[in-house]
Amino acid sequence: MATTTVTRSARTRNGAAEAGRVRAKSPYPNWFYLPAAVIYGVLFIVPTLIAFYFSLTRWSIFDSKFIGFDNYVTFFREPALVTSLWHTLIYAVVTSGLKVVLGLLLAVLLTSQIVARGYLRSVVFFPVLVSTIGVGLTFTVLMNPEKGLINQSLAAIGIQGPGWLTDPSYALLSVALVDVWKGVGLATLIYIAGIVSIPQEYFEAARVDGAGAWDNFRHIVLPLARPATVTVITLSLIGGLRSFDLIWAMTRGGPGFTSDVIASVIYKQYQAGFYGLSTAGNVVLFIVVTAIVLPLSRFLNRKEVEL
Amino acid sequence: MTAPLVSRRPRRNYLLSVVAIILSIVVFVVPFAFILLTAVKDQQQSSLLDFSWPHQFQFAQNFIDVVRARDYMLIIAFINSTILTVTSVTLMVVFGAMVAFVLQRRRSRWNGLVNALVLAGLIIPPAVVPTIWVLQKLGLFRTMPGLILVEVAFGLAFVILLFRAFIGTIPRELDEAAIIDGAGPMRLFFRVILPLLRPVIITSVVVQSVFVFNDFTNPLYFLPGDQNATVQLTLYNFSSQYSTQYNLLFMNILLITIPPLIMYLFFNRQIVAGMTSGAIKG
Numbered sequence: 001m002a003t004t005t006v007t008r009s010a011r012t013r014n015g016a017a018e019a020g021r022v023r024a025k026s027p028y029p030n031w032f033y034l035p036a037a038v039i040y041g042v043l044f045i046v047p048t049l050i051a052f053y054f055s056l057t058r059w060s061i062f063d064s065k066f067i068g069f070d071n072y073v074t075f076f077r078e079p080a081l082v083t084s085l086w087h088t089l090i091y092a093v094v095t096s097g098l099k100v101v102l103g104l105l106l107a108v109l110l111t112s113q114i115v116a117r118g119y120l121r122s123v124v125f126f127p128v129l130v131s132t133i134g135v136g137l138t139f140t141v142l143m144n145p146e147k148g149l150i151n152q153s154l155a156a157i158g159i160q161g162p163g164w165l166t167d168p169s170y171a172l173l174s175v176a177l178v179d180v181w182k183g184v185g186l187a188t189l190i191y192i193a194g195i196v197s198i199p200q201e202y203f204e205a206a207r208v209d210g211a212g213a214w215d216n217f218r219h220i221v222l223p224l225a226r227p228a229t230v231t232v233i234t235l236s237l238i239g240g241l242r243s244f245d246l247i248w249a250m251t252r253g254g255p256g257f258t259s260d261v262i263a264s265v266i267y268k269q270y271q272a273g274f275y276g277l278s279t280a281g282n283v284v285l286f287i288v289v290t291a292i293v294l295p296l297s298r299f300l301n302r303k304e305v306e307l
Numbered sequence: 308m309t310a311p312l313v314s315r316r317p318r319r320n321y322l323l324s325v326v327a328i329i330l331s332i333v334v335f336v337v338p339f340a341f342i343l344l345t346a347v348k349d350q351q352q353s354s355l356l357d358f359s360w361p362h363q364f365q366f367a368q369n370f371i372d373v374v375r376a377r378d379y380m381l382i383i384a385f386i387n388s389t390i391l392t393v394t395s396v397t398l399m400v401v402f403g404a405m406v407a408f409v410l411q412r413r414r415s416r417w418n419g420l421v422n423a424l425v426l427a428g429l430i431i432p433p434a435v436v437p438t439i440w441v442l443q444k445l446g447l448f449r450t451m452p453g454l455i456l457v458e459v460a461f462g463l464a465f466v467i468l469l470f471r472a473f474i475g476t477i478p479r480e481l482d483e484a485a486i487i488d489g490a491g492p493m494r495l496f497f498r499v500i501l502p503l504l505r506p507v508i509i510t511s512v513v514v515q516s517v518f519v520f521n522d523f524t525n526p527l528y529f530l531p532g533d534q535n536a537t538v539q540l541t542l543y544n545f546s547s548q549y550s551t552q553y554n555l556l557f558m559n560i561l562l563i564t565i566p567p568l569i570m571y572l573f574f575n576r577q578i579v580a581g582m583t584s585g586a587i588k589g
Contacts, residue, residue, distance in 0.1 A: 027482060028413035029492045033421065036402040036463055040424070043460035044433060047441055051434035059436075115324035122575075123335045129567040129578070131521045133542050134560040138342055141553065147356040149341065181334070189579055242432040245523040266435055270528075275436045282434045293430050 048286070055283045059276035071280035080257040081265055081281075088261040088288065091176050091247075092240030098180045099236045100229060103187025107225075108217065110188065111195050121192075125185035132182065136249025139178045140165060165251055168258040175250050175259055179243065187232045194228030195221055230300040234293060241289050262288070342564075345557040353554035369558045373545075376555065380533065381541050381562070388538045390451060391526075392519045395458035400511055402459070403466030404504060408496055410467070411474040412482070428464025435528055442529060454530040458519050466511050469581060473507040474500070510581035513574040517567050538563045 055071055057064040075081045110121050127135065142149045143164035151161035164174040202220050211219070244263035247253065253260035253268065260268075262285045269278035337358070345353050346369060348361040374381050410421050438457065439448055447453030477500065485499045501508075523539040530537070541563070545556040571578065 026413065027486050027492055027495055028409045030409065030413075030415070030417065032405040032409040032492070032496070033417070036406045036467075039398075039402070039456055039460050040428065040463055042441060042445075043438060043457055044428060045424070047434045047437035048431060050440070051437045054437055054440070109323070109327060112323075113319045114327060115319055115321065116328055120327060120331055122571075123331050125579075126339075126568075126571065127335065129517050129521075129571050130564050131523070131539055131542075131560070131567075133523050133539050134342075134564060137542060137546075137556065138338055138560065141345075141356050142338060142341065144356055149337070149356075149358045152357065193579075238430060249523075263432070267528075270436055279434065279436045282432070282436070285432050286434070289430060289432055 051279050051282050051286070054276060055280040057276045059279070060273060064276070067276070071277045072284075074277060075280050075284060080260065083257060084253075084260040084262050084265045085284065085288070087172055087259065088241055088263075088285075091172060091179075091243060091261055092237050092292075094173065094176045095179045095183070095240040095243075096233055096236035098176075099184055099187040100232050102180065102184050103191050103232055104222075104225070104229070106184065106188040107191030107195055108221065111192055121188075124188055127182045128185045130182070132245045133249045135178065135182050136246045139181075140250050143174060166255060168255050171251050171255060172259040175247050178250065179240070179246055182246070183236065183239070187236065190231050190235075191225060191228045194225040198224045230297065233300065234297050237296070238289065238293055241292070242285065342557050342560055345553055346561045347558075348554045350552055350554050353552075353557070356553065365554070369554050370562075373555050373558045373562065376544050377533070380536060380544060381538070381559065383534065384536045384538045384541045387451070387535060388520055391455060391458065391537060392516050395455045395462070395519055396512055396515045398455070398459045399462045399466050399515060400508060403463050403511070404470050404501065404508070405496065406463070407467045407470030407474055408500060411471050412479070425464045425467050428461070429468070433461060439528065449530060449532060449535070451530065451535070454526060457525055457529050458522070461525070462515050462519070466515065469507055469511050470504065473504060477503055506577070506580075509574065510577040513570055513577050514581040517570055517578070520566060 054064060056066060056068060058067045058070070059065075106124060110117055110124070114120070143151075145151060145161070145163035145166055148164075150164070154161040162170050165171050198220065202224070203216060206216055206220060242263055243261065244267065247259060247261055247264055248267070251259045253264045262281055266278050266281040266285070269275075269281060341358055344358070344361060345356075347364050347366045349363060349365050352359075352362055406421065410418060442448040442453045442457070445453070447456065481499060481503075482495060485495050490499065521539065522537075526535075526537040526540060542556065542559055545552045545559065
């Protein structure tokens with residue numbers, strides 16, 4: 001290990017010297033960045049930057065007129081738009097929280113000695129690969145208040161199921177549950193990778209000390225699977241905050257505006273022709289995502305493992 | 308890895324296994340069985356929305372109806388989606404690998420900026436209407452090349468991340484040997500390095516193909532119009548405000564699930580590797 005580091009640093013010094021002498025002839029030319037940089041710059045960086053300007057305009061197909069912060073004022077005055085901000089946060093927190101808890105439990109289960117482990121792993125993971133719209137439409141049918149399979153089954157055991165997607169107080173959470181159903185396989189997979197990479201010596205030492213299954217989980221798996229937890233939280237927060245297609249497939253933000261999130265507001269305002277307002281929504285989403293994800297991932301990555 | 312575990316604890320937990328299997332069937336298998344069963348029912352029975360055995364199997368009839376709906380829109384959509392997926396994933400992988408190669412090998416003042424941009428690409432939600440504005444200025448809005456480039460732009464960051472980690476494991480001696488043999492940058496990269504990246508190429512191709520194929524939002528925004536539909540948009544062919552042909556809808560869901568299913572069956576391991584990368588290193 002030490003030797004490789006030494007040779008590598010020596011080599012980079014050589015490389016730097018060579019690059020200084022024959023600048024044009026580097027075997028790693030900077031123009032390799034060019035194709036990707038052009039596409040990424042023109043279609044991602046530029047739109048992200050000009051979004052800040054256009055969010056300050058009244059913008060239609062034909063022209064744009066600078067109006068200062070009016071779009072943001074509208075955004076934060078209109079109750080339907082402000083609630084979409086809260087819905088986004090609720091949705092992201094609920095989905096990523098459930099994915100962490102269920103993903104970890106499933107991963108512990110699927111790395112233990114049980115029958116049909118391969119089958120269970122594939123069946124939990126497969127929904128990740130299925131079209132989100134397909135999943136959304138399927139569950140819209142399954143969650144149908146009278147005829148849907150879920151409420152029919154609940155009725156069979158004497159429970160009256162709620163109108164999952166038609167009841168304003170349940171709609172957002174129902175969609176979040178379907179999101180968890182579809183995404184928990186990925187969280188599980190990430191946790192399995194984390195748990196499998198824990199050296200067996202820890203478990204052996206714990207066994208010698210007479211630790212039970214719970215001690216193993218609490219003092220070995222939980223702290224050492226921490227990188228996996230960080231990945232799961234970050235990924236599902238990013239996904240949850242910008243989630244659009246599942247909500248659109250299942251409720252279109254309804255009933256009323258009770259399951260609208262920022263991403264669906266952006267689409268609705270775009271469809272209605274309020275491009276400036278739509279872009280303001282985009283900027284709000286940008287700020288929300290960066291303000292949450294960046295500090296969080298910095299915080300999570302910094303903290304050391306405590307056994 | 309499992310061998311010592313087995314010898315130490317030969318007894319499997321059968322009760323837990325049975326509970327897990329039953330739960331998995333209820334939670335995960337039933338919805339897929341529901342799709343399958345509804346897809347082969349006749350229209351009348353499918354509109355009951357119940358979980359039941361079909362009175363008569365209409366697989367062929369439903370299949371033909373779905374394919375022929377709206378002037379063979381599904382076929383056109385499959386062609387469109389194939390073009391979109393193949394082209395954008397190819398470009399993404401080649402350009403991403405080039406960036407990752409230089410980023411990993413060469414220490415220059417660009418590195419910090421490039422790394423920051425890659426991180427930004429993973430986190431920042433794309434600004435929709437401004438992207439449309441840019442595409443319009445370039446004359447690429449509502450065109451397939453436009454959508455392809457958009458998918459490339461949004462997918463690059465993840466590909467670069469995958470490749471950078473892998474290129475780090477390829478010894479530099481190889482580069483030096485090739486350079487001494489007189490290879491230029493192009494030869495070095497495309498003839499020497501790229502073939503060695505096979506595992507990570509397969510991983511990123513498979514993961515990104517599934518992602519682009521299942522993408523709904525970007526085609527919705529950047530390539531509207533029936534003649535341009537991609538497969539995800541065909542799902543709205545069979546539902547309207549007043550009546551929905553559920554058997555055809557579910558047949559359609561079934562058909563567009565087949566390509567990812569095939570990918571999964573053949574590339575299970577690569578998909579898992581790609582999706583879990585970054586989980587362990589921390």
